[in-house]
Amino acid sequence: MKTIKYDLSIACVIALAAIILALPGQLPGQTAAAKPSGDNGTSATPWSIQVDQVDAGNLDLAYSFQIAIYENLVEELKKTRQFPQVFRDGDQKASEVPNLLVLKTTVEKYTPGSETQRAVTTVSGATKLTVRSQLLTREGKVVLERTVNGDVRFFGSNLRVTRNLARNIAKTIEQSHVSGSGQPTTILTGQP
């Protein structure tokens, strides 16, 4: 009788230990279920991002603005620490990374303003930029698509609009379901 009780208690302890060991493994699994894993099982590898140069489309946007948006985007995305690596357009190291998202930015609308006009009138002379931001996988699958605005209304130079815009784009990506790990499958369209 004593032996049976002893065996039962050992079995209970083993079962309890098994449950405790299995529990931490199950939680990430549940998280992975919430964020669907990839087809090829690459969910463990974090996603890196490559920032492409800004496409001005057929708009007469100054080259300094295009470069400023690009540079500010790289800076802002690094600041968020959402992606382990932030690559620039043309970077050869990006081809070595298994999971890579490409950020494409196309300018849709540009309203040139005037710093002097802003300083004199306060209400007019705002510089405004509207861009379409797309996050794509290497295969060209759109993961995230948003229209983002940036403007400078009161103080600051016209070029400041690019910093505000880049900050808004980085914030949009951060707030979306696209994360540094797992397979990003969310497709969002429209304005934030």
Added chain:
Amino acid sequence: MDRFVVSRSHSESYQPDRPRAFGLSIVLICCSLAAAAQQITQRGNTSASFSVRATHLLGFANASNNSTGTLSVQDDSLQFQQKGKPGATVKIALVRDVFLGAESKQVGGLPMTLGKTAAPFGGGRVVSLFAHKKYDTLTLEYVDADQGIHGAIFQLAKGQGELVKSELIAQGVTVSSHQDPSTKESATEAGHENN
């Protein structure tokens, strides 16, 4: 003046030294000519290193944003040197494109802005109407060791941008044919402001 007080006999006593003095003067003339030639050579060397005062707005190597310093072309590199800090350098061979633009900005920075805001009866607005200055913006596109594209923007005094651009072209930088639209925009803006 002294000639009047020197006696004839005294001046004649120096006559044997005349060839020596003549020789000495020739040596001096030769020395001065050589020195002048050397100065010309040095000037030639200094023209090889071109430099202008500039404000780095963003993107150039490890230089901090919105910092003022000297932008110079030295040998095969473009350097931005801030006072008391190590210079940021980019090889001219890595520069892929140069764009020139123009921008009209309010002068005085943040202190002036605060002062204008605090001025009574909208006096700050009147000041703003005249307290603006036109600048050249020089935009560079260059690549790093991994071929990653970088962009840098400098703000220069009006007219200096063209000089830097010409210097870079002389150093072998290829410039795309299309003009930066900001030049047109700024000209329009300046036109509105002048009216």
